[in-house]
Amino acid sequence: MKLEGRVWKFGSDIDTDAIIPARYLNQSDPKELAKHVMEDERPSFSKDVRRGDILVAGKNFGCGSSREHAPLALKAAGISCIIAKSFARIFFRNAFNIGLPLLESQEASEAIEEGDRIQVDLSTGEIYDLTKKKRFLSKPIPPFMQELLRDGGLIPHLRKKTIKHKQ
Amino acid sequence: MAHPMTLTEKLLASHSRRKWVSPGEILDVRVDLVLANDITAPLAIEAFREIGAKRVFHRDRVVLVPDHFAPAKDILSAEQCKVMREFAKAQRLPHYFEIGKCGIEHVLLPEKGLVNPGEVIIGADSHTCTYGALGAFSTGVGSTELGAAMATGRIWLRVPETIKFIYYGKLRPWVSGKDLILATIGAIGVDGALYRAMEFSGETVHELSMASRFTICNMVIEAGGKNGVIEPDEVTLQFVKGRAQRPYRIFRSDPKARYEQVMEFDVSRIGPQVALPHLPSNVKDVREVGSVEIDQVVIGSCTNGHLEDLRVAAKILRGKKVASTLRLIIIPATQEIYRQALKEGLIEVFLSSGAVVSPPTCGPCLGGYMGILAAGERALATTNRNFKGRMGHPESEVYLSGPAVAAASAVKGRIAHPEEVLRSRG
Numbered sequence: 001m002k003l004e005g006r007v008w009k010f011g012s013d014i015d016t017d018a019i020i021p022a023r024y025l026n027q028s029d030p031k032e033l034a035k036h037v038m039e040d041e042r043p044s045f046s047k048d049v050r051r052g053d054i055l056v057a058g059k060n061f062g063c064g065s066s067r068e069h070a071p072l073a074l075k076a077a078g079i080s081c082i083i084a085k086s087f088a089r090i091f092f093r094n095a096f097n098i099g100l101p102l103l104e105s106q107e108a109s110e111a112i113e114e115g116d117r118i119q120v121d122l123s124t125g126e127i128y129d130l131t132k133k134k135r136f137l138s139k140p141i142p143p144f145m146q147e148l149l150r151d152g153g154l155i156p157h158l159r160k161k162t163i164k165h166k167q
Numbered sequence: 168m169a170h171p172m173t174l175t176e177k178l179l180a181s182h183s184r185r186k187w188v189s190p191g192e193i194l195d196v197r198v199d200l201v202l203a204n205d206i207t208a209p210l211a212i213e214a215f216r217e218i219g220a221k222r223v224f225h226r227d228r229v230v231l232v233p234d235h236f237a238p239a240k241d242i243l244s245a246e247q248c249k250v251m252r253e254f255a256k257a258q259r260l261p262h263y264f265e266i267g268k269c270g271i272e273h274v275l276l277p278e279k280g281l282v283n284p285g286e287v288i289i290g291a292d293s294h295t296c297t298y299g300a301l302g303a304f305s306t307g308v309g310s311t312e313l314g315a316a317m318a319t320g321r322i323w324l325r326v327p328e329t330i331k332f333i334y335y336g337k338l339r340p341w342v343s344g345k346d347l348i349l350a351t352i353g354a355i356g357v358d359g360a361l362y363r364a365m366e367f368s369g370e371t372v373h374e375l376s377m378a379s380r381f382t383i384c385n386m387v388i389e390a391g392g393k394n395g396v397i398e399p400d401e402v403t404l405q406f407v408k409g410r411a412q413r414p415y416r417i418f419r420s421d422p423k424a425r426y427e428q429v430m431e432f433d434v435s436r437i438g439p440q441v442a443l444p445h446l447p448s449n450v451k452d453v454r455e456v457g458s459v460e461i462d463q464v465v466i467g468s469c470t471n472g473h474l475e476d477l478r479v480a481a482k483i484l485r486g487k488k489v490a491s492t493l494r495l496i497i498i499p500a501t502q503e504i505y506r507q508a509l510k511e512g513l514i515e516v517f518l519s520s521g522a523v524v525s526p527p528t529c530g531p532c533l534g535g536y537m538g539i540l541a542a543g544e545r546a547l548a549t550t551n552r553n554f555k556g557r558m559g560h561p562e563s564e565v566y567l568s569g570p571a572v573a574a575a576s577a578v579k580g581r582i583a584h585p586e587e588v589l590r591s592r593g
C-alpha cells in the first residue's frame with residue numbers, strides 16, 4: 001500500500017485534548033469532529049488540511065484520553081498517515097482499528113519538514129521525502145496490523161472473519 | 168518454558184490458557200469485565216452493531232456509566248446518554264448506573280465490587296488502569312475495540328515489559344498517593360513507561376490506604392503506562408470483603424521475576440507535589456512553586472474524589488473561608504461518597520467555607536461543564552491531566568496536586584503548603 005502527500009509538522013506529546021478538545025465530545029460524527037481537529041494547537045489546521053496530507057510529529061503522539069474521536073477526527077479531516085518518533089499506546093491501537101496507518105521513525109520525524117512532499121510504502125515501512133530526496137526506514141507494521149489496514153479497520157476485519165466462519 | 172513471572176504476566180497468562188508468557192508476546196485474552204461511559208459507549212455500541220452482534224457476551228460483565236457529561240449538560244450529551252440507556256435496556260444489562268445511583272466510573276466500579284483481584288478488565292476510558300490497585304490487570308482501549316469485546320468477551324493484548332517501582336521510608340505529613348505518583352511521573356516523564364506495566368511495591372505502598380493506591384494506579388497512563396499493579400495484601404482483602412460480586416484470585420510476582428528496570432524512591436524525601444502546566448510530568452515540590460495566584464480549585468475526579476480525599480480537604484477547610492478571589496468546587500466521586508460525606512459533616516464544612524458542592528460527575532476534569540475556565544484563568548485541581556485547554560479555554564492553565572494542597576490553596580488564594588493553613592500534622 002503506497003501513499004503520497006504533503007506534510008504537516010507537529011511537536012512532541014501532542015495529547016488527545018489537543019487533537020480534539022473534550023468540548024466537542026458531546027457527539028461523535030467524524031465530519032463534525034474534523035471541523036475542530038487540532039483547533040487549540042493550530043486554529044487554521046482544519047481549514048488548510050487537504051485529503052491525503054500526512055502528519056509528522058515528535059514523540060508520544062496521541063497521549064492522554066482513550067477517545068477514538070481523536071484518530072477519527074484526523075482521518076475525517078483527510079490525514080492519510082501519521083509518522084512519529086513514538087505513539088501513545090491507546091492512540092496506536094485506535095488508529096489501526098479505524099484504518100488510519102501509523103509509522104514510527106526517529107530519523108524521519110526529525111528530518112522531514114512542514115510542506116515537504118513524501119511517499120510512504122506501508123508494506124515495507126519505507127518513507128521517501130520527494131522534496132529532500134531522502135529515504136528513511138520506519139519500524140515495519142506488524143502483519144496483524146497490516147491485515148487490519150487492508151480490511152479497512154477492525155470492524156470490517158471482524159465482519160469478514162464472521163462471514164468466513166459461517167461459510 | 169517455565170520461568171518466573173511478574174504479577175502482570177501471571178494475570179495475562181491466567182486469562183489466555185497459558186502457563187507462561189513473556190514480554191512481547193501477543194495473546195488472545197479473555198476479559199472479565201468491559202466498561203464504557205457516555206462519551207465512549209455510543210461509538211462502541213455502533214461498532215457492536217456493525218460487527219453484526221446481537222447479544223453482549225455476558226450481561227453481568229458489561230458496565231455502562233454515564234459520568235462524563237451527566238447529568239446531561241446539553242442536548243447532544245442527553246442524546247449520547249440516551250443511546251447508552253436504551254442499549255442497556257435492550258440488552259437487559261444489570262450494571263447500567265443511572266444518575267442518582269451513579270458516580271465516576273473508576274471510583275464506582277471498585278466501590279460496587281465489580282472489579283476484583285486477579286481479573287482482567289478493559290474499559291473505553293484511559294483511566295481504566297485504576298483497578299490495578301486491586302491486583303488486577305486493567306487497561307484502557309478505544310470504542311471500536313470495546314464494541315468488539317462487548318460481543319466476544321476477548322481482546323488481543325501484547326504482554327508488556329514491567330518496570331518495578333519500590334517505595335520505602337516514612338511518609339511526610341500531608342503526603343498521599345497523589346504526591347508519590349506525581350513525583351514518579353516527574354522522574355520518568357510522560358512517556359517514561361510507554362507500553363510498560365508499572366508495578367508499585369515496597370513497604371510504603373503496603374502502608375497506603377486503598378484510596379491512595381487507586382490514585383497511584385489511576386495516573387499510570389500519565390506516564391504512558393499500559394497498566395499499573397499492586398500486589399494484594401490485607402488492606403486489599405479488607406476492601407474487597409463484602410463487596411466482591413464474584414469469587415476472585417490472588418496473584419503475586421515471583422521473587423525472581425524479570426523486570427526491565429527497577430526504580431527506588433525514598434518517600435521521606437518527597438513533600439506535597441504540584442504539576443505545573445501543561446504536562447503532568449512538570450512536577451515540583453509545593454515549596455518550590457513560588458507565589459502562584461489561583462482563580463479556581465477543583466477537588467474531585469477519579470483520581471482524588473474518594474471519601475478519604477474529602478476528609479483531608481475538610482480537615483483543612485474546617486472553620487476557614489475560601490479566599491474571596493477564588494472559586495472552590497468539590498465533587499464527591501460517587502453517590503455513596505456524597506452520602507457518607509454528608510453523614511460525617513464534611514459537606515457542612517465545605518458549604519460553610521464557601522465551596523460549591525456538585526453531584527458526582529467528571530464535569531470540569533475534562534473541561535466538560537460545572538467549572539470551565541475562561542481565557543487567562545488558572546486552576547489548581549486534584550485531577551490527573553493539565554494539558555493545554557484541558558479545563559476550558561486553550562489559554563487557561565491547570566495545576567495538579569493532592570487534596571491537602573488544593574484545600575490549603577483555596578484558603579490562601581494561591582498555591583500553598585497545607586502547613587500554611589494548619590499547623591498540625593496530616
Ligand code: SF4
Nearest residue numbers: 294468469529532533
Ligand atoms: S474524572 Fe476525569 S480523568 Fe477521571 S474518568 Fe472522568 S474525565 Fe476521565
